[in-house]
Amino acid sequence: MTTLGSTTPRTGRRRRPMPPGHEESVQQRHPDPPIYRELLARWAADGRTLPGCGDQEWSKVAASPIWPSGPLYGG
Template sequence: MTEHKGRWERQMLIPASRREPAERPAEPIYASLMAQWSAQGRTVPGAPDREWTALVSRSCWPRW
């Protein structure tokens, strides 16, 4: 058997146009929109959401 070290070994056969870039630069219009949302305390895609974290950290069973 072969050892697997993370990614699939035949990755080189996937065309470069189909591979995901290491880091995609943000579009200027979206970058300014995300900055405005962050300044207003809104949820920003790709950023941690404090309200969601608080909701999922609660116990699902009520305490008596």
């Protein structure tokens, strides 16, 4: 039976560090596939929240006071 703490040296390929300046960039943007563009257009037509766009309803809820006030709440 083997144990998890084996002292046998590992063999195989090791990951080499990437040279500086060769990092992956999020700024490399590829055009969206047609099916994704169509889905976004349908969501926009239905008035849904779209990825990457602000959510008006959430902003309104998040900006409202924590405790309700007004005539119904005794305030």
